[in-house]
Structures are given as structure tokens and as C-alpha cells.
Amino acid sequence: MKKIVAIVLLSIIALQYADGCTNLIVGKKASKDGSVMCTYNCDGFGFAGSLFYSPAGRHTPGENIAIHGWGPVHEGRFVKQVEYTYNVVGFMNEKQLTIVESTFDGRLDLQNPDGLLDYFSLMRLALQRSVNAREAIKCMAGLVEEYGYNSSGESITICDPNEAWIMEIIGKGKGRKGAVWVALRIPDDCICAHANLSRIRQFPLEKRKAKKGERTAISSRNIEYINSPEVECVYAWDVVAFAREKGFFSGKDEEFSFRDAYCPIDFENVRYADARVWSFFRHHRSDMDRYLPYINGEFDKCDHMPLWVKPEQLLSIQDLQQDMRDHFEGTPLDMTTDMTAGPWGMPIRPLPMHFRSSDSINFFRERPIATQQSGFTMTCQMRSWLPDDVGGVTWFNCDDANMVAYVPLYCCITQVPDPFRPENNARNEFSFESAFWMNNWVANMVYPRYSMMIGDLRAAQSELENHFFADQDNVIAAISGMTPADRRDYLIKKSIAYAELMMKRWDKLAKLLIVKYNDQVVKRVDEHGNFQRWGYDTPGYDQHFIDAIAPSTGDRYRLKKVIDRRER
Secondary structure, X not given: OOOEEEOOOOOHHHHHHOOOOEEEEEOOXXXXXXXXXXXXXXXXXXXXXXXXXXXXXXXXXXXXXXXXXXXXXXXOOEEEOOOXXXXXXXXXXXXXXXXXXXXXXXXXXXXXXXXXXOHHHHHHHHHHHOOOHHHHXXXXXXXXXXXXXXXXXXXXXXXXXXXXXXXXXXXXXXXXOXXXXXXXXXXXXXXXXXXXXXXXXXXXXXXXXXXXXXXXXXXXXXXXXXXXXXXXXXXXXXXXXXXXXXXXXXXXXXXXXXHHHHOOOOHHHHHHHHHHHHHHHHXXXXXXXXXXXXXXXXXXXOOOOOOEEOOOOOEOHHHHHHHOOXXXXXXXXXXOOOHHHOOOOOOOXXXXXXXXXOOOOEEEOOOOOOOOOEEEEEEEEEOOOOOHHHHEEEEEEEXXXXXXXXXXXXXXXXXXXXXXXHHHOOOOOOOOOOHHHHHHHHHHHHHHHHHHHHHHHHHHXXXXXXXXXXXXXXXXXXXXXXXXXXXXXXXXXXXXXXXXXXXXXXXXXXXXXXXXXXXXXXXXXOOOOOEXXXXXXXXXXXXXXXXXXXXXXXXXXOOOOOOOXXXX
């Protein structure tokens, strides 16, 4: 009798709403310490973020995996199990392989509801079965060919301790089982990003012999050569031919653009998606404002940004964490400096993305990297010079990257810290044991009075993260000479202790905020942070909001005379 196991996914809710994500990627020669790094904001209303886990294991011949994917449509359908699967914590496995994504949708008529594998099942299976990025690409290509693909267009980040790749994939429509895709290795000295818009345009095509300095490419027909180090591009053999068949492309093969064929751009998808990439690049290059016409939809002046750029300064994991907290500050898209930010410079906006005035003028709101609807956020670090179990670190937390402290979790752990476990992060029930709800409790106090309260959150955030970063050298020193079993046990305990410390500090912060800012005033504190017995301050509104009052209300609030306090 064949043995059947269910594949462990996020929740169905997470899959349905995870189409607003951001990935930032850093090659090993673009980072300060030589690590490969990537990030993931999983953004979607309607689900509580948590950290899922699947253990390593050996499997018997004939064992199958039940694929539930998007729900009952795939009940009773299976994927063959492999002999051995690796330990996976979130989106990083025990070999430091990391796979994250963002959805670009593209041509929705190419979605095939009869395909077995959604993008999340595909990623999870590849993490369980692969030791590096190249193996993961080969694994995913083989799985969609054998079992079919049912999601819309996806950009997928695939990183290991030595290489970073971007892979884009889209289905072939109802009745066509496979998918068309392309994967490119990101240069080691560059940074890349994607955020809900296809980013790959032209790519090198397979040649019998590449010229000196050219990127070597192979098609899926020759994918067995993917482990050759000179190969830096892999693609579905029919990625161009299929576009011709569908009428998406009619030029020369070498002119083919994956994005233009399968995800044509317009103002909305560029502004809501590629603007996030632009802002990330802008943090690390001083010449990115030349792409403002593209961000503003002036495609006759500029119709694309580069897929990757070389940063002017090397990046640290701390730099990436700050990049994930971006709201376009200091750019023409800054969300904190006009009346839409409200009385206290709020950098978030409510949905919908579009709204209409009473005189029928249509407006839109910006969509930054950091956003309130994040279910979870992570920055991942892969270090080739360290043992895998300590070299791979997922800096993780639930909710908005801007409003949380990143907690380091090691890729070897076999026990998820309680605050991040799925059973402690119920979507519809508040719990003091839940990282998601503790973070949301604090964030939703701060959002409405952002400029007034954010300083206290930043102090707690910096206190925790500085402690975690300072402790990393101690961790590496402590494991020196340990057996692998002792090392894993130590790193499990460390990860749990970090999560517990974060929860205690956030509980303290929440209680401080409700007391300090009660009833729209600010209680005074002494130099030690203790509340004074009496006295409070009245911070008032941010100046940009005050300046917008008269144009909006006329003389309604204009003070016509000085009011004596006794007259109040």
C-alpha cells in the first residue's frame, strides 16, 4: 500500500492573499560580509502570519504527497515523494537554500486551473528536495512539466550561500499542462528586486559556443547541464515559440522580452510595483532619479529600469532591513509629507488603491515596500564560510516590517519558537502568545498618531535588533568545536530565547504607549524614562496638515481674536 503524506503549506488564506509581496536580493560581492541576502514581505489582508516547518526525512518507495494547494479542486491528487527531503524552516532549508516570491499575474488567460501545482507548493517542494539554487530551478522546471502549474505569473527569488537567481514563470492556459519560464543568475556584485511585476526582458539564448564575456544559456531540453558554472541563464525550450503561437510576439528571437510578451506594463502596475524596486535601488545608487519618467508612466521617455544594478556601497543585513521599512521617504513619492498623511504624518493608507472625489475626479494612493497588511516579513542571510546550520539565518517577524523587530532564527532549528507557531497565530482571535497579534497591537496604536509615537517604537526596535546583531559573534564563537547535534540544540535554544525576548519587549512597549499617549496628550518622562508625577505636553498636528487646513476649510477654524483662558 502506498504511503501518503500531506505537503505542509502556509494556510489557504495566505495563498489567496499573498499577491502583494516584495523581494530584495543582494549578491555575495555586493554585501559587506560576503553573504548572499534576500528579503520577503508577504503582504495580504486576511491572514495571520506565522512560520511553518517541515522536518527532514527518509521516505519509502511508493510514498506520495497529497497536494491540496488552493483547496478541494485538487483533493485526491498527488506528487511522488523523493528518497530524502531536507529540513525547512519558513523559506530556508538546512542547506541555506532560500526561495521567496512575488506575484505579477500577467496574462490571466494563461492560468490553467487543471494544473496541479500552485507556486507555493512548487517552492515548498523545491526547498525540500534541493541543496542549491541550480538544483531548485531544475526541480521546479521538472515538477511543472510533469504535474502542471495552476498559478498566475510569478517572480521567484532563489538563493544559496554562493549564488542568487531570479526565475519568472507563467502557465500556458487551460488544457496546457506545463509552463513557460526563464531563470537568470544575478551578478555577484549587483542587487536586484521584484515586487509584483515581471522584471526579465531580454535574456541570452542558447548557442553552440558562447563568445568570450557572454552569459552562457541553456534551454530546458539541456537542463542536465545546469550545474556547469558557466551557465547563467536557463529557460523553457518553448518560451519564445509559445509567445509566437499566442500572438504575443512576432520579432526576431534575440529581441524577445519575457515581460513584454507575458506581462505588458501600464502606469498602474509600474507605479504600484516597480516603484518599490526603484526606491530600493535609489537607496544604493545616486543616479536612479533618471527613471522617474518611467515611474510616472511616461514610457515614451523611458520604458524600463535595469533588472539589476551595482550598488555604490556594499550592503549589510541591517541595510536590507531598513530598506524593507521604506515608504518612499525623501522622494517625490514620499507618503509622509502632504495632507493625505493626516495630522501626524502617517506613512500608510487605507484601501482601496483608487478613490473618487465628490466631483468625480479619480485618485490613487502610493504602494510602498512597507505596508500594514503584511502577514510576515523576513530578511535572509546565507554565509558560505560558516557551517550550514549557523550560516543560514532568517531574520523573521510577523506583520509590517516597519513596525517590528527582526528576530534571528537559524536554518537548522527543528522547533519553531512559540510566538511564531501557526496554532498561536489564529486569524480571528487575539492572543498574548501570538507574535502577529502583539505586533499588530502596537502597530495599530502607532499608525494613527505616527509622528507622535514612532520614536518610542524605534527605541524598542533598535534596542532589540542591536542586541541580536551584537550577539551573533558570540553565537559563532560558542559553537566552535561543538558536535553537529550540540550545535543544533544550542541554536534552537538561541532562536527560542530571541523570540521570547522580543515578545517581552513588545509587551512592555504596548503598555508604555497606552499610558504615555492616553487621551491625545503626551505624559512627560524624566531622563531615565520614568513618568513625571504631573505634567503633559500637547504635540498638536504636523505642520503639513496645519498648512492644509485653510485651503480645505476656509475661515471655519480661523481664530478671529485672542481668547482669554477665562472665556473658555
